Every structure is written in structure tokens, then in C-alpha cells.
Amino acid sequence: MIEVRHLTKKYGAFTAVNDVSFTVEKRKIYGFLGPNGAGKSTTMNIITGCLAPTSGTVTVNGHDIYEDPIGAKASVGYLPELPPLYPDMTPEEYLLFVGEAKGLESVHLDQHVDAVMETTRLTEVKDRLIRNLSKGYRQRVGIAQAILGDPEIVILDEPTVGLDPLQIIEIRDLIRRLGEDHTVILSSHILSEISAVCDTVIIISRGRIVASDTLEHLTASADGRRIITLDARGAYDRVEEILRGLSGADRVSVSHGLNGCIRALVETAADLDLREDVFRLFAAADCPIVEMTTNDVSLEDVFLRLTEEPADDGEVPGIRAALDAADGADDEEENETEEEAEAEEEAPDAGSADAEEDADSPYYDAPKDKKSGKANKDKRKKDPDDYTPLFGGKE
Amino acid sequence: MSAIYKRELRSYLFGVTGAIFVSFLLVMIGVFSTAINFSQRYPSFEIVLSSVRLVLLLVVPIITMRSFSEERHAKTDQLLYSLPLSLSRIVIAKYLAMVTVLAVPCGVACLYPVILSFYGTINFASAYGAILGFFLLGCALIAIGMFLSSLTESQVIAALLTFGAFFLIYLVNGLAGLIPATAGASAIAYMLCAAAVGGILYALTKNATVSAAVGGILVLVVVGAYLIDSTAFAGSIQKVFSSLALFDRFSDFSNGIVDLTAYVYYLSVSALFTVFTVQSMEKKRWA
Numbered sequence: 001m002i003e004v005r006h007l008t009k010k011y012g013a014f015t016a017v018n019d020v021s022f023t024v025e026k027r028k029i030y031g032f033l034g035p036n037g038a039g040k041s042t043t044m045n046i047i048t049g050c051l052a053p054t055s056g057t058v059t060v061n062g063h064d065i066y067e068d069p070i071g072a073k074a075s076v077g078y079l080p081e082l083p084p085l086y087p088d089m090t091p092e093e094y095l096l097f098v099g100e101a102k103g104l105e106s107v108h109l110d111q112h113v114d115a116v117m118e119t120t121r122l123t124e125v126k127d128r129l130i131r132n133l134s135k136g137y138r139q140r141v142g143i144a145q146a147i148l149g150d151p152e153i154v155i156l157d158e159p160t161v162g163l164d165p166l167q168i169i170e171i172r173d174l175i176r177r178l179g180e181d182h183t184v185i186l187s188s189h190i191l192s193e194i195s196a197v198c199d200t201v202i203i204i205s206r207g208r209i210v211a212s213d214t215l216e217h218l219t220a221s222a223d224g225r226r227i228i229t230l231d232a233r234g235a236y237d238r239v240e241e242i243l244r245g246l247s248g249a250d251r252v253s254v255s256h257g258l259n260g261c262i263r264a265l266v267e268t269a270a271d272l273d274l275r276e277d278v279f280r281l282f283a284a285a286d287c288p289i290v291e292m293t294t295n296d297v298s299l300e301d302v303f304l305r306l307t308e309e310p311a312d313d314g315e316v317p318g319i320r321a322a323l324d325a326a327d328g329a330d331d332e333e334e335n336e337t338e339e340e341a342e343a344e345e346e347a348p349d350a351g352s353a354d355a356e357e358d359a360d361s362p363y364y365d366a367p368k369d370k371k372s373g374k375a376n377k378d379k380r381k382k383d384p385d386d387y388t389p390l391f392g393g394k395e
Numbered sequence: 396m397s398a399i400y401k402r403e404l405r406s407y408l409f410g411v412t413g414a415i416f417v418s419f420l421l422v423m424i425g426v427f428s429t430a431i432n433f434s435q436r437y438p439s440f441e442i443v444l445s446s447v448r449l450v451l452l453l454v455v456p457i458i459t460m461r462s463f464s465e466e467r468h469a470k471t472d473q474l475l476y477s478l479p480l481s482l483s484r485i486v487i488a489k490y491l492a493m494v495t496v497l498a499v500p501c502g503v504a505c506l507y508p509v510i511l512s513f514y515g516t517i518n519f520a521s522a523y524g525a526i527l528g529f530f531l532l533g534c535a536l537i538a539i540g541m542f543l544s545s546l547t548e549s550q551v552i553a554a555l556l557t558f559g560a561f562f563l564i565y566l567v568n569g570l571a572g573l574i575p576a577t578a579g580a581s582a583i584a585y586m587l588c589a590a591a592v593g594g595i596l597y598a599l600t601k602n603a604t605v606s607a608a609v610g611g612i613l614v615l616v617v618v619g620a621y622l623i624d625s626t627a628f629a630g631s632i633q634k635v636f637s638s639l640a641l642f643d644r645f646s647d648f649s650n651g652i653v654d655l656t657a658y659v660y661y662l663s664v665s666a667l668f669t670v671f672t673v674q675s676m677e678k679k680r681w682a
Contacts, residue, residue, distance in 0.1 A: 080477075
């Protein structure tokens with residue numbers, strides 16, 4: 001379907017994409033994942049012919065994008081990072097224009113545009129000027145433009161940016177449906193989005209592909225740990241006492257959490273779920289748990305492991321990575337669903353999984369307990385030195 | 396291609412810029428016709444157009460300024476690049492849309508000779524020849540403006556560049572008159588041009604070695620040619636400058652001469668700058 005061979009793009013001295021090669025197969029959803037500036041958009045711009053590579057080739061459906069650009073572009077629908085809309089047109093006029101420019105048959109164009117507006121839920125705003133539409137609607141007009149004419153390949157650069165949670169879910173459903181009979185490539189720096197819709201994940205970092213595999217393979221290869229985070233209402237000592245009765249945990253730490261709660265982290269192997277045991281223990285002790293969550297090892301860990309520079313100062317890589325994840329999530333993405341936001345929130349705790357442990361006892365009191373209530377905020381900071389890990393390793 | 400043409404035309408005709416362009420030209424044609432043909436009873440529509448051509452200097456930048464710079468600014472050029480259309484078709488479609496906007500006042504101008512013929516004797520051939528010349532002059536200016544618009548992301552800069560270029564073209568004969576008609580003056584002017592070519596090359600490629608080499612070689616060529624035959628240089632820079640004088644080419648029309656070479660000249664300039672625009676758009680992909 002798409003063959004990308006040794007693609008390199010340089011902007012002056014800066015190499016945005018560095019010797020990237022991959023193959024895209026039919027009827028699959030590919031996720032381009034990478035931090036900002038990793039080269040996702042540049043790669044997509046080259047595949048769609050908006051940008052010429054410094055070296056390397058792209059073949060779309062057997063048509064070389066340089067030798068036969070028209071043949072190659074005919075089977076591609078592209079939504080760039082910023083939807084290319086003309087503000088002085090209505091969505092309907094705009095889509096009719098794009099349809100005609102794509103060379104679609106004018107006989108069926110009206111119906112086709114109606115159908116596309118129906119799928120992207122634009123019908124109610126079809127007569128308003130694009131200038132007056134909200135960001136979410138503009139994004140949808142951009143997506144509608146990309147899928148217009150049923151191209152075999154749909155390339156979406158960060159399709160859910162600027163959408164509200166409901167719209168994000170709708171667009172993900174749409175992408176999933178598209179994936180049934182189209183080839184879809186989408187880029188994102190939101191891991192949950194990629195893991196929600198994509199069959200294959202291509203992780204890009206600093207212009208290079210660092211991993212390209214199915215989701216299952218990628219997550220399976222991670223050294224899986226499971227962290228249960230729980231907030232309990234009770235005295236510090238009491239919570240510690242209760243958790244002493246828990247068997248099977250590799251590591252347990254207790255600290256002062258938010259709102260006067262005591263936060264405990266229980267780390268186990270990924271295949272072991274101690275949540276019920278924890279619940280029973282606390283229930284038996286009549287100590288209420290106000291919140292308990294678990295996070296499996298996810299694409300996040302894989303992503304962070306692959307895109308982070310190796311720690312060279314003995315710093316715990318996981319923490320650093322997790323900090324960046326929380327950072328990135330906060331800065332760029334305000335519109336995730338609540339669950340995702342929560343998952344991101346948990347991520348920093350998981351980061352300390354690799355921390356060294358006090359060999360004698362699974363109990364490790366968090367140093368500087370008074371501060372740990374603010375731990376969540378501290379995690380936002382880029383500089384890992386500002387963060388006191390809940391687990392050891394750093395001291 | 397027709398889709399882009401229709402979209403562009405629609406946005407000009409329903410937008411402010413097209414309205415300003417068309418109405419301003421029509422008003423000026425009307426005003427000058429009233430003054431020259433009706434008030435002074437002078438039976439030549441060519442003179443009217445000759446006066447109105449200066450208005451082109453002001454209004455052409457209005458329609459050309461946004462042609463490509465706005466696309467770039469709003470990133471809608473990515474849509475154009477990703478469409479299964481060749482860049483030259485896109486550029487031609489946009490160019491034709493602007494030319495169509497220009498055709499509206501020119502079409503209305505075609506009524507004037509007919510109206511004037513009720514009040515006196517009109518030479519229709521030279522009047523319509525002049526209208527065609529005026530239209531083609533406009534086409535050439537639009538092509539230049541479109542090219543300059545493709546160079547920048549800002550409409551304002553595009554408009555200023557275009558206006559500046561037109562102003563220079565308008566004054567070029569006057570400027571040439573300032574240079575002494577001696578061979579030495581011409582040689583120095585050529586050398587300055589050669590250096591300017593080097594400078595422009597550097598601005599485009601950021602390659603100091605190549606630009607300096609090209610500029611240097613051109614200067615040496617001028618020096619060499621001057622040493623071989625200095626008499627050929629006498630007054631030659633004036634000839635070169637006057638060949639750039641787009642506006643002055645029109646003066647034959649105002650004298651009632653239908654100058655076919657002017658048509659060819661205007662068409663060539665249009666074609667040249669349309670090609671330049673395609674190249675400039677192509678270059679963006681390699682940026």
C-alpha cells in the first residue's frame with residue numbers, strides 16, 4: 001500500500017526525519033506516536049506530497065510520490081495538523097469544492113457530500129460559514145475533507161486535537177469504522193488514543209523509528225509491573241499496619257496523600273491482581289478505602305522507555321519519563337476523557353517501578369512524608385531532582 | 396482545475412477585494428471618460444485608458460496580494476499540495492480567476508466606444524485594440540503580483556512588494572534617463588546589476604560561495620565585454636531599462652496605434668511570471 005524507504009528530511013542543519021523506512025499494509029490502522037517535534041507531521045507531509053524529502057522514496061499504491069504525484073495523491077485523503085479550510089465558505093460548499101478538485105464525479109457528489117457530513121456529524125452546521133465554527137467543528141470539516149471520495153488511504157495528523165471528550169470518542173469510532181475498509185494512518189502524542197484504535201504502532205523519536213509493531217507485541221515486551229494506588233482514610237501507622245498483612249506484593253510504600261488520606265502504593269507482577277485482597281484487608285480492619293486504581297504496564301511505558309534518552313546520572317529512568325508524560329499530557333491535551341486523565345495521573349507512580357528496593361523489607365517508608373501530599377504537583381516538573389521518589393533509589 | 400478556478404472567482408466576486416478592484420476601475424474609467432470624452436469632447440477612448448492604466452498600479456496589488464500568501468498563511472496550501480492536481484494547473488486556475496475579475500471592468504469598458512459613437516466619430520479598431528492592450532497589461536501585472544504573493548506569507552508584504560515593483564516598472568524609463576548615456580555609465584550599471592543578481596541568489600539559496608561566484612563571474616563578463624568593445628555599451632542600459640517599462644509600452648495605443656508586439660510582450664510577461672509562480676510553489680515543497 002505505502003512503501004517508505006530511507007526517508008530523510010533536513011531543514012538546513014536540522015534533521016527532522018532521519019532514514020525512516022516502513023511499510024503500510026491494506027486495511028489496517030497505523031498509529032504514529034512520538035513526542036512533539038519527533039518528525040510525525042514531516043513524515044506525513046512527505047507521504048502526501050506536501051513536502052519533498054531530502055532523500056528517500058515514498059511509493060503509494062505503486063505510484064512514486066515524486067515521479068507520479070497525481071497517481072499517488074489520488075488514493076490518499078489527508079488531514080494536516082491544521083485543517084486546511086477556507087473561512088469564507090460553508091462546510092457544504094467547501095466539501096463540494098474539495099470533491100470537485102479531487103475529481104469526483106459531479107453526478108453523485110451532492111449525495112456523497114451529504115453522506116460524509118452525516119458521518120462526521122456536520123449536517124447541522126453545513127450552512128454556517130467555517131469562519132464561525134468552533135475548533136471541534138472545523139476539525140470535523142477537515143476530517144470530512146480527508147475521507148471525501150473514499151480514498152483507499154486516509155492520513156490524519158492529530159485528528160482529535162481540539163475536540164471535546166464526546167467528540168473524541170465519536171472520531172475514534174469513526175476511525176475504527178474507517179479502518180474496516182480503508183488504510184488509516186494517524187498520528188498522535190496521546191498514547192491512549194493510539195492504543196484505543198490502532199493495530200500497529202510506529203513510534204518515532206527524534207526523526208527515527210524506534211519501534212514498529214503491533215500493540216500486543218509492544219506491550220508484551222515491556223517488563224510488566226502492576227501498581228495499585230489506594231487512598232485510605234485512617235492513621236498512617238494503621239494503614240501501614242494493615243498492609244503488613246498483605247502477601248504477594250513485591251513492594252509497598254505508604255505516604256500522606258491528598259485531603260488527609262493516606263496513599264499507599266502496592267507493586268506486584270503484572271499478572272497478579274491484589275485489589276481484592278487489599279479490599280478485604282481494609283474492610284476487615286474497618287479502614288475505608290476512598291479510592292483504589294490499578295495501572296497495568298501500558299503503551300506508555302513502552303513509549304517512554306523507547307523515546308527517552310538513557311539516564312546517564314543514575315537517575316531512575318521511569319520517573320523522568322513519567323514526569324514528561326504528565327507534563328506533555330497537561331500542556332497539550334486538555335480534552336481527554338476523565339478516565340484517561342486519571343490514567344495519566346497514575347502514570348507517574350508507575351514510573352518508579354524500576355527503583356531499587358530495600359532488600360530486607362518490602363516496606364519502604366516514603367521519605368519526607370510531609371511533602372508527598374504535593375507529590376502529584378511535583379511530578380509535573382521536568383527536573384527530576386525536584387521530585388522525591390516514593391520508592392527508594394534516589395537517596 | 397475548474398474547481399479551484401470557481402472557488403477563487405467566487406471568493407473574489409463575493410469578497411471585498413474583488414469588489415474594490417472592479418468598482419475602483421469602473422469609477423476611474425467613468426471619471427476619465429467624463430473628463431476627456433464628454434467634458435473636453437475629445438473622441439478618443441484610448442486616451443482614457445492611458446490615464447486609467449496608472450490606476451492598475453494601485454488596484455492590481457489588491458487582488459494579487461492574497462492569491463498565494465494567504466494560502467500559505469492559513470496553511471490551506473497543504474490542501475492544494477495534497478490534491479491530485481499538478482501545481483501548474485493550480486497556479487493557472489488561480490491566475491485565470493484573477494484575470495476573469497479584470498475582464499469584468501474591461502468588458503464594461505467595451506461599451507464606452509459604442510456609447511461615444513452616438514456623439515461623434517470613433518475609430519472602433521484602435522479603441523478596442525487599446526482595450527485589449529489594457530487588459531493584457533493588467534494580465535501581465537497580475538502575473539507579476541501573483542508571483543510576488545507566492546514569495547511571502549504575509550498579504551501586506553505581498554501588497555507592498557507588488558506596489559513597489561510596479562512603481563519601479565513605472566519609473567524605469569525616468570530612472571534610465573538619470574544615468575548618463577556614456578559607455579562607462581552603462582558598464583557600471585551592468586556591474587551593479589550583476590552584483591544584485593549575486594545578492595538575490597544568496598537570498599534564495601543562502602549559499603555564499605555559489606552566489607559570490609555567479610555575481611563575480613557576471614561582473615567579470617561585463618568588464619571583459621567593456622574592454623573588448625566599449626562603444627556597444629553607450630546608451631545600452633537605457634535600452635535594457637526601457638524594455639522593462641511595462642506601462643510605457645501602452646503609449647502607442649493612446650496614439651491610436653495598435654501595437655501587436657505589445658500584445659506579445661504582455662503575454663510573454665504573463666507566461667513568464669506564471670511559470671515563476673509554479674517554480675516558487677514547487678520550491679516551497681523543498682524548503
